[in-house]
Amino acid sequence: MSSTGVGQYSARTTLREVAEQWHREFVQLVEAGRRSPTTAAQYRRSLDRQILPGLGGLRLSEIKTARVDHFLRLMNSERGPASAKLCRAVLSGVCGFAVRRDAMRFNPVRDVTMMHPHGREARALTPDECLRWLAVIDGDEFARRKDLPDLVRFLLGTGSACGRGSSRMRNLCGH
8 A cells, every 4th residue: 555644634534535545545455466356346335325425524533433333223224234344344444544544543443333134043944944955955956966965964964054963963864
């Protein structure tokens, strides 16, 4: 990255100004082959569509953990957890950039609540659900050509996919 001088930014600098420089330096890393062009494009979209419209006009002194947490919760409820997590990553990068240039004392993003997907918690499949799943993939020609039934039985037998690897589950799977 190019060296942006200490003192170039202050608490009165807007998030937009810092974000633009941060992204320019990220693009330089892409050009040097050290970052992915896809990541740079995703970060740019996140800046343009969510972060800059929502927070870009704020001064760095106004970017506090509570405000960032509120923004990310809003993104999570309006756009979903994937967008919220992307915004969190971008904001963390921008604020970290500001910290390294002495424009912020700490990165307020590090203390925000983690975003979790909406809906139910993950759970193990029941033995009956496993048997129905095996019946479906056993009956699918494409899945059989790709050896998916064997792979699934292996995972089920180790407890990686359902039932905590009980001997009953291994017996149901034919192992």
